[in-house]
Amino acid sequence: MMSEKLLNSMMRTILSAAAAAVLFVSAGSAAAWGLWDDFKTANVEKARVVDYSDLRRITTSEGQSYALFFALVANDRTTFAGLLEWTEKNLSGGDLTKTLPSWLWGQTGGGWGVIDTNNAADSDMWIAWCLLEAGRLWNEPAYTEKGRAMMALLKKEVRDVRNLGRVILPGRVGFEDKDGSVKLNPSYYPLFILKRFALEDAWWNSVYDGSLAMLVRSSPSGFAPEWAKFAPDGRYVVPDGTDYHEGSYNAIRTYLWAGMMSPEDPARPALVRQFAPMVEATRALNFPPEKTDVVTGDAGEPGPDYFGACVLPLLGDGRTAGLIRTVLTREGVRRDRYYGNVLMLYGLGFDEGRWAFDPDGRLVVRIEEARK
Numbered sequence: 001m002m003s004e005k006l007l008n009s010m011m012r013t014i015l016s017a018a019a020a021a022v023l024f025v026s027a028g029s030a031a032a033w034g035l036w037d038d039f040k041t042a043n044v045e046k047a048r049v050v051d052y053s054d055l056r057r058i059t060t061s062e063g064q065s066y067a068l069f070f071a072l073v074a075n076d077r078t079t080f081a082g083l084l085e086w087t088e089k090n091l092s093g094g095d096l097t098k099t100l101p102s103w104l105w106g107q108t109g110g111g112w113g114v115i116d117t118n119n120a121a122d123s124d125m126w127i128a129w130c131l132l133e134a135g136r137l138w139n140e141p142a143y144t145e146k147g148r149a150m151m152a153l154l155k156k157e158v159r160d161v162r163n164l165g166r167v168i169l170p171g172r173v174g175f176e177d178k179d180g181s182v183k184l185n186p187s188y189y190p191l192f193i194l195k196r197f198a199l200e201d202a203w204w205n206s207v208y209d210g211s212l213a214m215l216v217r218s219s220p221s222g223f224a225p226e227w228a229k230f231a232p233d234g235r236y237v238v239p240d241g242t243d244y245h246e247g248s249y250n251a252i253r254t255y256l257w258a259g260m261m262s263p264e265d266p267a268r269p270a271l272v273r274q275f276a277p278m279v280e281a282t283r284a285l286n287f288p289p290e291k292t293d294v295v296t297g298d299a300g301e302p303g304p305d306y307f308g309a310c311v312l313p314l315l316g317d318g319r320t321a322g323l324i325r326t327v328l329t330r331e332g333v334r335r336d337r338y339y340g341n342v343l344m345l346y347g348l349g350f351d352e353g354r355w356a357f358d359p360d361g362r363l364v365v366r367i368e369e370a371r372k
Contacts, residue, residue: 163234165210196361222277259313309347
C-alpha cells in the first residue's frame with residue numbers, strides 16, 4: 001500500500017503541474033462571466049466606465065483600471081483594448097508611457113474633459129499590472145513594455161520613510177508635507193501587485209515590505225483607516241479628523257486585497273490575523289460595519305450590502321459568507337451604483353474561483369475547458 005507521505009508528495013506534484021497548466025493555458029477561452037457582461041451593459045459607455053451616481057457622469061482612472069482587470073479575467077481582448085485606448089487618449093494625453101493618468105474626467109462647464117489632473121496611485125498600479133499580465137498571457141509585448149514604462153513612472157512617486165520603508169504616495173500632489181510626513185491610503189496597496197512588479201524589477205520587493213509594514217501599523221485595532229499619516233521617523237500618528245479615525249468606503253477595499261492574496265504569500269497570514277476584528281464584526285452583524293473607529297475598535301451598524309463582497313475572501317465558508325453570497329447574487333448589477341458594482345465583481349468573482357493570484361502576483365484564470 002502506498003504510504004501517506006508518498007501519496008501527499010504525489011498530490012503536491014499533480015497540483016503544482018495543474019496550476020502550471022492553468023497558467024500556461026490561461027490565454028485561452030475563459031469561463032463565461034455573466035456579471036461582467038451585465039457590468040458592461042450598465043456602466044461601460046464607448047470604452048469608458050461611467051459613474052452615473054454623479055451628475056457629471058464622471059469616469060475615474062480607478063474605474064478604467066478595474067474594468068481592465070475584469071476584461072483580462074474574462075479574456076475579453078476587444079473590451080480591454082478599447083478601455084486602454086480611451087484611458088491613454090483621454091487621461092494620459094495620448095501616452096501612458098510618459099504621463100500617469102489623471103484620476104477624474106467628466107462633464108465640465110466647457111464640455112467634457114479632465115476635471116482633476118492629479119493621479120491616483122492605486123489605479124496606476126492596477127493598470128500597470130494589467131498591462132504586464134495581458135502581455136504575458138496574450139503574448140503581446142507592446143502591453144508588457146507599456147506596463148514597464150508605467151512602473152518607471154510610479155517609481156518616481158515612491159518615498160523612503162525612515163523606520164517604515166518605501167511606500168508609494170497616493171498621488172503626485174497633496175500627500176507629502178515639508179517635514180517629510182506622508183499621508184497614505186491603506187486601500188491603495190494590493191500587495192500581490194507589488195509582488196508582480198518585483199518579477200520585472202527586484203527593487204519593488206522593498207516597496208512590498210514597506211507597504212506591508214504600513215498596513216499593519218495603520219490598523220492597530222484591526223480596522224483599516226480611510227487615510228493614515230506617518231511622521232518622518234515612521235511613527236503612525238492619528239491627527240484629528242474623520243478620515244484618520246474612521247474606516248469606511250475607502251478602507252473596505254483593504255480587506256478585499258488582503259483576502260485575495262495567495263495562501264503561499266508569507267504576508268497573508270499576518271494580515272489575516274491583523275484584520276480578524278473586522279471578520280468578527282462582520283459575523284456579529286451579518287455584514288461588515290459601515291464605519292469603524294480605528295482608535296477605539298468600535299464598529300457601527302452594517303454598511304451597504306456590497307461591503308460584504310470585500311470581506312468575503314476572508315470569511316471562508318459559514319453562515320455569514322453564505323448569506324452575503326445569496327444577497328449579492330440576488331441583487332446583481334445596478335446602473336446607478338458603479339462603486340458597489342465593481343466591488344461585487346471582485347468579491348463574487350474571486351469567491352467563484354474565476355481567478356487567483358500566485359505567490360509572485362501573477363494571474364491564474366479559471367479555464368472552462370480545464371474543468372471538464
